[in-house]
Structure formats: C-alpha cells, structure tokens
Amino acid sequence: MSIRVLIVDDHEVVRQGLRFVLEQEDGIEVAGEAGDGEAALRAVRALRPDVVLLDLVMPGTDGLGTLRALREASDGPGGPGEPGGPDRPAPAVIVLTSFQEEDQVVEAVRLGALSYLSKTSAVDRVVEAVRAAAGGGSVLEPGIAALLVRQVGRAGRPRPLDTLTPRERDVLGALARGRSNAEIARDLRMGRETVKSHVSSILAKLGVSDRTQAAIYALQQGLVPLDEAL
Numbered sequence: 001m002s003i004r005v006l007i008v009d010d011h012e013v014v015r016q017g018l019r020f021v022l023e024q025e026d027g028i029e030v031a032g033e034a035g036d037g038e039a040a041l042r043a044v045r046a047l048r049p050d051v052v053l054l055d056l057v058m059p060g061t062d063g064l065g066t067l068r069a070l071r072e073a074s075d076g077p078g079g080p081g082e083p084g085g086p087d088r089p090a091p092a093v094i095v096l097t098s099f100q101e102e103d104q105v106v107e108a109v110r111l112g113a114l115s116y117l118s119k120t121s122a123v124d125r126v127v128e129a130v131r132a133a134a135g136g137g138s139v140l141e142p143g144i145a146a147l148l149v150r151q152v153g154r155a156g157r158p159r160p161l162d163t164l165t166p167r168e169r170d171v172l173g174a175l176a177r178g179r180s181n182a183e184i185a186r187d188l189r190m191g192r193e194t195v196k197s198h199v200s201s202i203l204a205k206l207g208v209s210d211r212t213q214a215a216i217y218a219l220q221q222g223l224v225p226l227d228e229a230l
Contacts, residue, residue, distance in 0.1 A: 176219055
C-alpha cells in the first residue's frame with residue numbers, strides 16, 4: 001500500500017516541488033495539496049492522507065492552528081468521517097518550514113508533529129521523514145534535536161522556588177513583604193536564630209546574595225502580590 005501524503009503550503013511553487021519529488025518515490029502517493037490551514041483540515045477529512053507535510057506560516061489558520069485542530073479532533077469522540085474516528089485515524093504530521101524559533105518547534109512537537117524539518121533539508125531527508133512518519137517514527141535535524149534536548153533538560157530541572165521547604169516559602173513571603181527577622185519570628189512563631197537559618201538557606205537555594213534580591217525573586221514568581229510587597 002502506498003503512503004498517501006497531503007502537502008500543505010501557501011506557496012504553489014513549494015507544493016509543486018514537493019509533489020514532483022515525492023511522486024518519484026516508490027510507495028509514496030501525493031493525495032492532494034492545500035494552501036492554508038482550513039483547506040488542509042477539509043482535505044484531511046476528504047482525502048484521508050497517512051502523512052501531512054505542513055508549513056507553519058500560512059494565511060488564516062496557520063500550521064500550529066492546524067496541528068491543534070487535528071489534535072483536538074483525534075482527542076475527541078472521533079465519530080465516523082472525522083480525524084481520529086473509527087474509520088479515519090489522524091494522519092502523522094511532518095512540519096516542513098523555514099521557521100525554527102524555539103517556541104514554535106517545542107509547540108509543534110507538543111501538538112503531535114513527529115518530525116520538524118527545514119525547507120532547506122535534503123530531498124532524501126524529507127523522503128526519509130515521510131516513510132518514518134507513516135510508521136510512527138521521527139526524523140529531526142541535528143539542530144532541532146539539540147534544541148529539544150535542551151528544552152527537556154530545562155523542563156526536568158526544578159525551579160529554585162520549588163526547592164524551598166513550606167516553611168522557607170513562608171519566610172520568603174515575609175521577606176518580600178518587608179518584614180524584619182524579628183517580625184518574621186513573631187508572626188511565624190519561631191526563634192530569631194531559626195529565622196536567620198531559614199534566610200541563609202533561602203539565599204543559597206535561590207542563588208542570590210541578599211534579602212532584596214530574594215524579595216524581588218518572590219515577586220517575579222508571584223509568591224506575593226505586588227500590592228503586598230515592600
């Protein structure tokens with residue numbers, strides 16, 4: 001069975017070039033083309049492609065909006081005739097675009113794109129991605145793969161605020177409200193030396209050098225409303 005591909009790009013010359021390339025490949029069939037997101041969603045319903053080659057920047061519904069709509073359809077009840085329905089599984093999506101901004105890459109992958117390629121990618125790379133996507137696999141250029149690894153690494157590290165104990169968070173909130181150690185000790189019913197110890201621990205965990213920087217951090221993180229701050 002051939003892999004049925006839908007090409008979605010607002011530039012006709014790009015669509016024609018991709019069609020020409022893909023139609024030279026055994027086992028790949030271009031099911032259709034679309035010039036914007038709305039047309040792409042209609043084509044997915046009508047043509048039942050296995051793989052969608054999707055540009056991100058298009059008039060009307062852009063690539064991310066199209067991805068979001070496809071995901072919502074596949075996550076929903078999925079009645080007959082809808083992407084993700086019992087007789088119509090959602091297609092695999094390959095993003096093929098000139099734009100590689102970090103937030104766009106991460107959002108596209110979060111929304112279900114299996115591969116994210118540049119329009120400057122080698123022809124063989126695009127064909128490889130189509131064949132991989134049909135089987136649920138991914139192809140990522142080295143730069144995109146590195147970007148996603150960095151993003152996952154950041155996501156896996158806790159925020160400094162999350163390393164504080166509940167009592168330390170209470171003390172930090174009091175600092176942001178301009179309380180002295182004596183006032184914190186009185187309000188939180190603890191000894192002054194205990195407060196001093198908590199403050200030292202807070203500064204170390206947040207990586208700041210003084211109480212003012214700690215208070216600013218608390219405000220930036222929304223731990224204390226601005227109208228309650230010093």
